Amino acid sequence: MTSVRPVACELRFLPVHTRMPYGFGSTMMTQVVCARVKLTLESDRGQRSEGWGETPLSVGWVWPGDLPFELRENRLKAFCELLCKAWAGF
Numbered sequence: 001m002t003s004v005r006p007v008a009c010e011l012r013f014l015p016v017h018t019r020m021p022y023g024f025g026s027t028m029m030t031q032v033v034c035a036r037v038k039l040t041l042e043s044d045r046g047q048r049s050e051g052w053g054e055t056p057l058s059v060g061w062v063w064p065g066d067l068p069f070e071l072r073e074n075r076l077k078a079f080c081e082l083l084c085k086a087w088a089g090f
Contacts, residue, residue, distance in 0.1 A: 007048070008040035009088040011080055016056070027060040033073065035080045039087060 014034045021030045036054040043049075057080070063072045 004041040004043050004049075006039055006087045006090050007042045008038075008050075009084045010038040011084040012036045013057075013077060013080075014054075027069070029058075029060065032056045032058060033077070035077075037080075037084065 012035075014036055015031060016034055017031045018029060021028050023029070034054050034056050036052065038050055038052050040048060040050040057073060057076045059069055059073045059076060062076065065072065
């Protein structure tokens with residue numbers, strides 16, 4: 001049996017402009033920021049592998065509320081950065 005562990009994590013934020021505006025609750029969206037991550041794993045035999053994952057930070061869906069949109073988006077980005085550091089040091 002081979003075990004693996006994360007050894008590196010890279011995070012990028014990509015702005016994506018939608019083809020058409022869409023609404024979620026009271027928020028009309030014309031763009032979204034996607035969090036794209038590359039995670040590198042290493043086996044106990046020294047073999048490395050990497051993979052990519054991406055998700056939109058849909059602020060209105062993830063964190064509805066009365067706080068300003070930009071504040072909520074920036075906090076979601078900061079949380080993603082925290083998770084990336086945690087994975088890299090796991």
